[in-house]
Amino acid sequence: MKRMIIATKNKGKVAEFQQLLTKKGIEVLSLLDYNDIPDVEETGTTFAENAILKATTIANMLHETVIADDSGLIVDALDGEPGVYSARYAGEGKNDQANIEKVLVKLQGVPFEQRTARFHCTLAIAKPNGDVTTVDGVCEGYITEKTIGENGFGYDPIFFVPEKQRTMAQLTKEEKNEISHRAKALQHLLHIWDKLFEKGNES
Ligand SMILES: O=P(O)(O)OP(=O)(O)OP(=O)(O)OC[C@H]1O[C@@H](n2cnc3c(O)ncnc32)[C@H](O)[C@@H]1O
Numbered sequence: 001m002k003r004m005i006i007a008t009k010n011k012g013k014v015a016e017f018q019q020l021l022t023k024k025g026i027e028v029l030s031l032l033d034y035n036d037i038p039d040v041e042e043t044g045t046t047f048a049e050n051a052i053l054k055a056t057t058i059a060n061m062l063h064e065t066v067i068a069d070d071s072g073l074i075v076d077a078l079d080g081e082p083g084v085y086s087a088r089y090a091g092e093g094k095n096d097q098a099n100i101e102k103v104l105v106k107l108q109g110v111p112f113e114q115r116t117a118r119f120h121c122t123l124a125i126a127k128p129n130g131d132v133t134t135v136d137g138v139c140e141g142y143i144t145e146k147t148i149g150e151n152g153f154g155y156d157p158i159f160f161v162p163e164k165q166r167t168m169a170q171l172t173k174e175e176k177n178e179i180s181h182r183a184k185a186l187q188h189l190l191h192i193w194d195k196l197f198e199k200g201n202e203s
């Protein structure tokens with residue numbers, strides 16, 4: 001396995017997959033390397049449904065094995081919101097700033113110890129023959145009261161990571177990849193990698 005296509009148009013995700021997979025000798029391509037790939041409509045109500053939808057649609061379109069990532073932020077005090085709707089929480093425009101603002105406004109007055117949250121990532125790996133497998137990763141933390149840090153993407157500036165005593169947006173890419181939901185899911189996938197691609201099982 002010399003290269004892998006990640007079925008995403010999210011630059012932040014691509015950068016993280018690149019860092020994680022390049023050190024395994026795998027070149028990462030994404031949908032940003034292709035022209036005219038339409039957005040897959042995320043009609044599922046779970047991360048797994050959406051990850052499978054994205055992976056199988058793109059594997060079928062490109063006739064290649066691909067990995068799709070469906071992920072999001074789950075805030076306990078908001079009954080699990082924004083959850084699967086994380087990318088479009090404040091509207092269809094996928095505006096990170098507006099999404100963050102909406103979470104912070106809804107959590108106004110909620111004390112720190114009740115601001116527990118987690119990032120969830122489901123990865124689906126789909127082969128052109130229709131085989132699909134999913135793995136998950138979770139990262140626990142707290143929602144801050146204001147944005148702190150410049151790195152990462154999405155909700156990283158309001159996600160405090162107890163292990164690192166900083167927000168996700170204050171971590172380097174390497175530090176985020178030590179603890180993130182995405183890195184943990186990918187680790188699970190790499191554990192079953194040989195089984196997925198053993199002889200007679202490649203296509
Ligand atoms: O569907 P693709 O093309 O992969 O890109 P997307 O940005 O739409 O991705 P999702 O549908 O999986 O939505 C996930 C959203 O959850 C948030 N999110 C996921 N992982 C995150 C991370 O590591 N740090 C911060 N926010 C994250 C962020 O707002 C994402 O836009």
Ligand SMILES: [Mg+2]
Binds near residue numbers: 042087
């Ligand atoms: Mg999406």
